[in-house]
Structure formats: C-alpha cells, structure tokens
Amino acid sequence: MEKHCTDSRVKGVSTGTTILAAIFDGGVVIGSDSRASIGGEYVSSKTINKVIQVHDRIFCCIAGSLADAQAVIKTAKFHLSFHSVQMESPPQVIAAASVLKDLCYKNKDELQAGFLTAGWDKKNGPQVYVVSLGGMLISQQVTIGGSGSTFIYGYVDAKYKPNMTKEECLQFATNALALAMGRDNVSGGVAHLVVITEKGVEHVVVPGDKLPRFHDE
Amino acid sequence: MLEEAAPEWLSEEVKTGTTIIGIEYDGGVVLGSDSRVSAGETVVNRVMNKLSPLHDKIYCALSGSAADAQTMAEIVNYQLDVHSIEIGEDPQVRSAATLVRNISYKYREELSAHLIVAGWDRRNGGQVFATMKGLLTRQPFAVGGSGSSYVYGFVDAEYRRGMSKQECQQFVVNTLSLAMNRDGSSGGVAYIVTIDEHGTEEKVILGNQLPTFFDQ
Numbered sequence: 137m138e139k140h141c142t143d144s145r146v147k148g149v150s151t152g153t154t155i156l157a158a159i160f161d162g163g164v165v166i167g168s169d170s171r172a173s174i175g176g177e178y179v180s181s182k183t184i185n186k187v188i189q190v191h192d193r194i195f196c197c198i199a200g201s202l203a204d205a206q207a208v209i210k211t212a213k214f215h216l217s218f219h220s221v222q223m224e225s226p227p228q229v230i231a232a233a234s235v236l237k238d239l240c241y242k243n244k245d246e247l248q249a250g251f252l253t254a255g256w257d258k259k260n261g262p263q264v265y266v267v268s269l270g271g272m273l274i275s276q277q278v279t280i281g282g283s284g285s286t287f288i289y290g291y292v293d294a295k296y297k298p299n300m301t302k303e304e305c306l307q308f309a310t311n312a313l314a315l316a317m318g319r320d321n322v323s324g325g326v327a328h329l330v331v332i333t334e335k336g337v338e339h340v341v342v343p344g345d346k347l348p349r350f351h352d353e
Numbered sequence: 354m355l356e357e358a359a360p361e362w363l364s365e366e367v368k369t370g371t372t373i374i375g376i377e378y379d380g381g382v383v384l385g386s387d388s389r390v391s392a393g394e395t396v397v398n399r400v401m402n403k404l405s406p407l408h409d410k411i412y413c414a415l416s417g418s419a420a421d422a423q424t425m426a427e428i429v430n431y432q433l434d435v436h437s438i439e440i441g442e443d444p445q446v447r448s449a450a451t452l453v454r455n456i457s458y459k460y461r462e463e464l465s466a467h468l469i470v471a472g473w474d475r476r477n478g479g480q481v482f483a484t485m486k487g488l489l490t491r492q493p494f495a496v497g498g499s500g501s502s503y504v505y506g507f508v509d510a511e512y513r514r515g516m517s518k519q520e521c522q523q524f525v526v527n528t529l530s531l532a533m534n535r536d537g538s539s540g541g542v543a544y545i546v547t548i549d550e551h552g553t554e555e556k557v558i559l560g561n562q563l564p565t566f567f568d569q
Contacts, residue, residue: 278567290504290531293566294511315506350509 152322154284155197160305163333170325194255233265241271284320365393370538372500373414381549385525388541411472416498422466450482458487500536
C-alpha cells in the first residue's frame with residue numbers, strides 16, 4: 137500500500153500537517169495541528185501556529201513547505217491590505233483566496249505550498265476556499281489538507297453536515313484533527329482552532345491532553 | 354499525435370488496490386471488501402470477490418498484488434485442508450492466520466500482498482488477524498488496502514467494543530462505502546461475509562445500494 141505524502145518530499149522544514157476548514161450556520165471554523173518536522177524524522181517545533189490571520193475576518197492555513205508558505209502569506213497580506221485601502225472596505229474572502237492563488241499559480245515551478253482560506257464577509261457570509269499546490273482555486277463547504285488529511289476523509293464525509301451549530305462544528309473539527317493526529321506521525325501537538333463569524337473572531341486552543349480520545353487498540 | 358505502443362494495462366502489474374475490513378463481535382466476525390481490480394489506471398475487473406474461503410468457517414480478504422494474494426490464499430487453503438484432516442476436526446482461525454503469516458514472512462521480499470484472516474472456531478469464537486509483511490496480530494478489527502488510509506479516522510471514531518452482529522455489518526458497509534468514494538483504486542460493489550457458529554453468510558451490496566454521505 138503506497139501513500140504518497142507530498143510533504144515528505146519537501147526539502148527543509150515542512151509542515152507535514154493536518155489542516156481543516158468547515159462552514160457552519162453563521163460562520164466558519166478553521167483549524168490545524170501544531171507540529172513542524174524536518175523530513176518526518178525530527179520535530180522542529182511542537183507548537184507552531186499554522187492558522188495565520190491575513191485580515192480582520194480572513195484566516196489562512198498552510199500546508200507544504202513552511203518557508204514558501206510564509207513568504208507567500210507575507211506578500212499576500214501586503215497585496216490584500218493595499219486592495220482593501222483602494223476599495224475602502226474590508227476585502228472579500230474570495231479576494232484573499234485569489235491573491236494567494238495568483239502567487240501560487242504564477243510561481244508554481246518554485247513554490248510548494250497550498251492554502252486553505254476561510255473567513256466571513258458582508259457580501260457572501262462564511263466561505264471556505266482551497267488553493268492547491270499548482271494554483272487551483274475552488275470553493276467548498278468543508279475541506280481538509282496536509283499529510284494527515286488522508287486518514288480523515290472517511291470521517292469528514294460521514295460526519296460533516298451543512299448548517300451545524302457553532303458548538304457542533306467545533307466538536308467536529310476537534311474530533312477530526314484529533315483522529316488525524318492519532319494516525320499521522322508528522323501531525324501532532326495541540327489543536328489550533330479559529331471561529332470566524334459576523335460578530336468577530338475567537339481562538340480556541342485544545343492542548344494534547346484535552347483532545348478527545350477514541351478507541352485505542 | 355503520439356501513438357500508443359500497446360495498451361497500458363497489458364504491461365502494468367495487476368493490483369487489487371483495495372479496501373478490506375474485518376471486525377469481530379461476540380459470536381462471530383464480519384469481513385468486507387470492495388470489488389475493483391486495477392492494472393495501472395485501467396479497471397480490469399469491477400466485480401471481483403476478494404473474500405476468499407480458506408475453510409468452512411475461515412475466510413481471508415485479499416489486497417495488494419492480485420496474483421500474490423490469490424496464490425497465497427490457494428496455498429493456505431490446501432495446507433489447511435491437510436492440517437484439518439491430520440487433527441481430525443475444524444482448524445482454528447489462528448492456525449490459518451499462522452499459515453498465511455509463514456508464507457508472507459518467508460517470502461516478504463518477493464511478495465506484496467496483505468491478507469486479513471477472519472473466522473470462527475469453537476475454542477475462541479470470532480477472531481480477526483492481520484498478517485501484513487509477516488506480522489501476525491489479533492485485533493478487534495483490521496482494515497487494509499489502499500482505501501484504508503482514508504477511513505482510519507472514521508473507524509477510530511466509530512468502533513466501539515461490544516457491537517452486535519447487525520451493527521458490525523452496518524459498520525463494515527459504511528466504512529467500505531466511504532473508502533470507495535475516496536480511493537480511486539477501490540470501487541464497484543461491496544462483498545460482505547458473516548461467519549458465526551451457525552454458518553457462513555455471503556452478501557453482495559450493489560453500488561447504488563451503498564449508503565451515501567456528504568457530497569460537496
């Protein structure tokens with residue numbers, strides 16, 4: 137059985153990782169694990185935060201090469217704030233996602249980073265976008281990424297329901313991250329979650345010992 | 354335009370890139386598999402039954418290289434027949450699993466197949482054994498094949514000790530359905546075998562009768 141893990145072929149520090157974003161009734165939850173590793177053999181950070189704020193109500197999660205992702209996000213933040221000044225209003229979530237997509241697509245030969253973008257804007261409410269490695273941009277209601285995501289496709293397909301409440305969605309996201317961290321050796325640490333609604337932004341950190349435990353053989 | 358020299362499926366190795374699962378309950382076991390056999394990107398058999406009988410109440414689920422898995426199952430079937438005549442009664446599930454393990458360990462460099470062995474015997478009831486690459490371990494449930502990666506999270510979350518026969522069957526069907534939806538090398542129909550003291554029941558669930566889940 138072969139498992140192709142793109143993260144393990146990334147040189148240098150990679151975020152062999154699990155990231156997730158899901159829309160609920162009135163907002164969106166975006167979250168990740170907190171492990172950064174080198175080649176899957178050494179954990180270089182146990183508490184890295186992979187959920188990055190790019191604007192007041194727009195957050196991104198990164199997967200792939202940490203260096204590439206940080207560089208792209210830095211550029212994207214600049215473009216986005218300039219765009220927001222020009223438009224004289226907060227940027228739409230799709231604007232943030234498009235900026236990331238442009239950078240990933242135009243530099244696809246050099247970069248190895250993928251993003252989940254989640255946020256809330258006045259025009260379209262809560263949204264989740266995926267920018268893949270080569271620069272594809274699609275909108276989804278729930279999405280997962282990173283090396284740990286392969287293990288939770290079945291769980292997410294089975295358990296995600298549209299229009300959940302905030303509490304149900306938080307529980308769903310925490311469970312999914314915990315399950316992935318339990319099976320993927322390059323995901324782990326704590327679960328970082330961010331809840332974004334019209335009212336504002338809420339950070340939730342679930343430390344390792346408080347994560348839900350499942351059947352452990 | 355470039356011309357293809359020969360169809361890819363003639364030269365690609367035939368794999369049962371697959372999803373297989375075995376689970377025990379109090380009184381028996383349930384084994385399940387999908388039905389897709391692929392050679393590279395082509396599906397060469399969309400209805401193959403990967404649940405192979407080793408004895409009346411012992412079955413194995415095949416995954417990995419189709420040829421290796423089938424051959425292992427046939428050899429163990431023969432060896433078990435001989436063994437059961439020698440001891441004069443039905444063989445234990447552990448014996449069947451040990452025979453599979455002996456082959457897969459001895460030839461671990463050449464073979465690339467993973468068999469899950471499950472069945473019922475009088476001494477220990479329902480048992481499931483995993484035998485990947487020469488390891489032998491008894492587990493309450495086991496998943497295998499390329500599609501199993503996608504459902505580790507689901508089975509970790511949903512498995513509970515002490516499920517009934519119907520709950521186990523539903524668990525197997527749900528798991529197979531989720532894996533078949535996500536894994537390109539798994540698909541087709543679902544085969545389920547339930548083995549208990551009273552006998553062996555084989556069932557096929559057609560593709561359109563499988564449970565559906567959230568689809569974007």
